[in-house]
Amino acid sequence: DLLRETIDINKVLDFIEFPKNKIINVYMGHQLEKSFNGIDIGFIENSLKIAESELQSVFSDDAFIALIIQIAISIKRIKLSKEVEITNSELNSLAITKEFVTASNLARMFEEHFEIDMSIYEIGYLALNLLGSSVSATVIIEKEHWIDFQILTRDIIKSVSTRSNIEFYTDKQLFDGFLEHLRPAIYRIKNKLKVKNLLLKEIKIKFLNLFEDVKA
Numbered sequence: 001d002l003l004r005e006t007i008d009i010n011k012v013l014d015f016i017e018f019p020k021n022k023i024i025n026v027y028m029g030h031q032l033e034k035s036f037n038g039i040d041i042g043f044i045e046n047s048l049k050i051a052e053s054e055l056q057s058v059f060s061d062d063a064f065i066a067l068i069i070q071i072a073i074s075i076k077r078i079k080l081s082k083e084v085e086i087t088n089s090e091l092n093s094l095a096i097t098k099e100f101v102t103a104s105n106l107a108r109m110f111e112e113h114f115e116i117d118m119s120i121y122e123i124g125y126l127a128l129n130l131l132g133s134s135v136s137a138t139v140i141i142e143k144e145h146w147i148d149f150q151i152l153t154r155d156i157i158k159s160v161s162t163r164s165n166i167e168f169y170t171d172k173q174l175f176d177g178f179l180e181h182l183r184p185a186i187y188r189i190k191n192k193l194k195v196k197n198l199l200l201k202e203i204k205i206k207f208l209n210l211f212e213d214v215k216a
Contacts, residue, residue, distance in 0.1 A: 036076065039072045039075055039114075040113065040114070041068060041072060044068050044071050044072060044075075044110075045068060047106055047110070048067055048068065048071075048106075050105075050106075050109075051102050051105075051106055051130065054098075054101075054102045054105065055098065055099065055102055059133050063133035063184075066129075067129060067130070067133055070129050071106075071110070074125070074126070075110060075114050075116060078116045078118065078122065079114075083119055083121065083122060084121055084122060085121060086124050086125060086128075090124065090128075091120065091121065091124045094127045094128060095124070097127060097131065099127045099130040099131045100124070100127040102127075103123045103126040103130055106126060107122065107123045128187075128191055131184060131187040131191075132184050132187045132188040132191060132193040133184055149179055149182050149183055150179060152182060153175060153178050153179045153182055154169070156178070157174065157175060157178065159216075160210075163213040163216065164209065164210060164213045
């Protein structure tokens with residue numbers, strides 16, 4: 001949270017103009033490099049690109065950054081023999097997801113490259129963070145509760161349309177984008193994973209009425 005709070009909003013906007021392989025230079029800068037001295041950030045970044053391919057997803061820029069930070073912290077933490085703890089029931093529910101399979105593959109890569117041992121709980125924690133990451137352009141096949149998400153998306157958009165008197169429900173691109181946002185958002189809320197929207201203040205100023213309609 002501290003790292004994310006100190007990232008300049010202008011760097012966030014500038015980052016969109018650069019490819020992700022320049023991330024350490026244009027986004028996080030020297031502060032992150034100093035914080036994770038000895039941790040190969042580039043390797044983590046390339047590993048996440050492989051994860052995107054396996055999950056047939058593209059992480060949002062903010063989610064991509066958050067995952068790099070989370071993984072770097074985890075690696076440093078594991079090297080200090082400080083492991084996370086999650087319940088067996090949580091682990092069992094995670095184990096049936098494709099994110100858990102991808103997390104297991106990432107764990108093998110990290111173990112070999114960073115010379116660490118990642119427990120099944122660490123893999124579960126990584127899977128949890130993958131589940132909570134915003135995605136776009138995902139292939140929507142065999143996703144759990146997908147019909148429920150579609151119904152919820154339709155109802156939310158219809159409600160906001162009624163409140164704002166704007167026909168949002170005719171926008172197919174909005175529906176698809178919101179549908180993709182909803183699943184990881186719900187996982188974040190259920191598992192108390194925080195996400196920081198750096199544009200929140202600006203959104204409230206420019207689109208306050210719409211913000212209140214969406215909030216309702």
